[in-house]
Amino acid sequence: MLELTIDEPDRLVKVAHALSTHTRIGIIKLLLAKPNLNIIEIAEALDIPVSTAATNVKVLEEAELILTELQPASRGAMKVCSRNFDDVRMILNPIAYYQNTSKAVEVEMPIGHFINFDIQPTCGMANTTGMLFIEDEPENFYHPDSRTAEIIWFRKGWIEYRFPKKLPAGAKVKSLEFSLELCSEAPNYNNDWPSEITVWVNDMEIGSWISPGDFGDHRGKLNPPWWNDSSTQHGLLKTWAIEESRSTIDNEKSSSTTLRDLQLDQKPFITFRIGLKPDAKHQGGMNLFGKSFGDYAQGIIMRMQYE
Numbered sequence: 378m379l380e381l382t383i384d385e386p387d388r389l390v391k392v393a394h395a396l397s398t399h400t401r402i403g404i405i406k407l408l409l410a411k412p413n414l415n416i417i418e419i420a421e422a423l424d425i426p427v428s429t430a431a432t433n434v435k436v437l438e439e440a441e442l443i444l445t446e447l448q449p450a451s452r453g454a455m456k457v458c459s460r461n462f463d464d465v466r467m468i469l470n471p472i473a474y475y476q477n478t479s480k481a482v483e484v485e486m487p488i489g490h491f492i493n494f495d496i497q498p499t500c501g502m503a504n505t506t507g508m509l510f511i512e513d514e515p516e517n518f519y520h521p522d523s524r525t526a527e528i529i530w531f532r533k534g535w536i537e538y539r540f541p542k543k544l545p546a547g548a549k550v551k552s553l554e555f556s557l558e559l560c561s562e563a564p565n566y567n568n569d570w571p572s573e574i575t576v577w578v579n580d581m582e583i584g585s586w587i588s589p590g591d592f593g594d595h596r597g598k599l600n601p602p603w604w605n606d607s608s609t610q611h612g613l614l615k616t617w618a619i620e621e622s623r624s625t626i627d628n629e630k631s632s633s634t635t636l637r638d639l640q641l642d643q644k645p646f647i648t649f650r651i652g653l654k655p656d657a658k659h660q661g662g663m664n665l666f667g668k669s670f671g672d673y674a675q676g677i678i679m680r681m682q683y684e
Contacts (some may be wrong), residue, residue: 378463378466380468392440395437401436405443413458413459415456415457419434419458434456442462442465444458446459480683482683485676485679486540486676488677489529491518492539495534496533499562499564500530502523504527504528509525526667535651536651536652538677542641542646550683551636551683552636553641555678558613559613559663559665560572561661562661562662562664568590571589572591578634581634583634588661592611592612592613593609598611600669612665621635
């Protein structure tokens with residue numbers, strides 16, 4: 378099945394255009410009855426000129442609705458066509474679709490409940506009452522009080538969480554997503570401070586997002602009174618998702634990693650790691666927001682859709 382959303386306008390328009398004529402619909406329908414046909418056979422079956430058949434096949438091929446292969450013929454080679462998809466789903470309201478179409482399990486992880494990390498200064502963390510430790514001493518992240526953190530920042534490295542994988546017996550995961558508020562990490566704040574932030578799930582890279590800055594353009598809606606106005610104020614809410622055919626960031630493809638690649642059946646938990654790759658072009662650090670900082674009252678939310 379080919380699944381398209383309104384957040385992929387170029388591809389959506391290309392597929393919609395490919396399906397917009399009776400001739401091209403006829404070609405797809407013909408390939409359902411006879412899976413492999415060359416262009417001359419298509420032209421004869423639809424009673425259209427060979428040139429017309431070739432032009433329409435090219436449109437369908439560019440939209441990835443059919444596949445073509447050159448095979449030897451009595452005079453050179455001929456293009457043989459076959460269907461690529463049996464179904465096309467166009468999602469015009471992706472938020473409503475992902476919220477309502479299947480059963481789901483949701484777990485919210487407080488940002489202080491990490492199980493592993495490898496970070497470098499600048500770094501630190503705070504909760505609703507104040508700074509937890511002296512800044513720029515990574516060893517403080519081992520302290521039990523770190524579990525109360527509501528904002529965490531570091532310039533280099535990564536931090537990792539472990540989510541429970543609890544599903545009804547016999548359930549099959551259809552999609553897995555993680556949403557969280559984050560931004561870059563600059564001195565004080567800097568709205569123009571790009572940082573390439575990457576997510577890994579079960580040690581598989583899901584995709585990288587370039588945060589445009591460390592935001593201080595308005596005070597975070599949830600920030601406690603003691604938090605300084607000249608410091609980082611809020612982030613952006615981002616969602617990494619893994620599906621049966623790809624991975625996405627905010628519904629746009631980020632990698633070819635699939636649910637199968639995660640080998641979810643191997644362990645009773647799911648690891649979620651977020652940070653900066655050593656070779657990332659933009660080494661701008663990261664701020665991670667909990668329920669009591671920034672603009673969004675949440676920690677890291679994992680959502681599993683299943684059937």
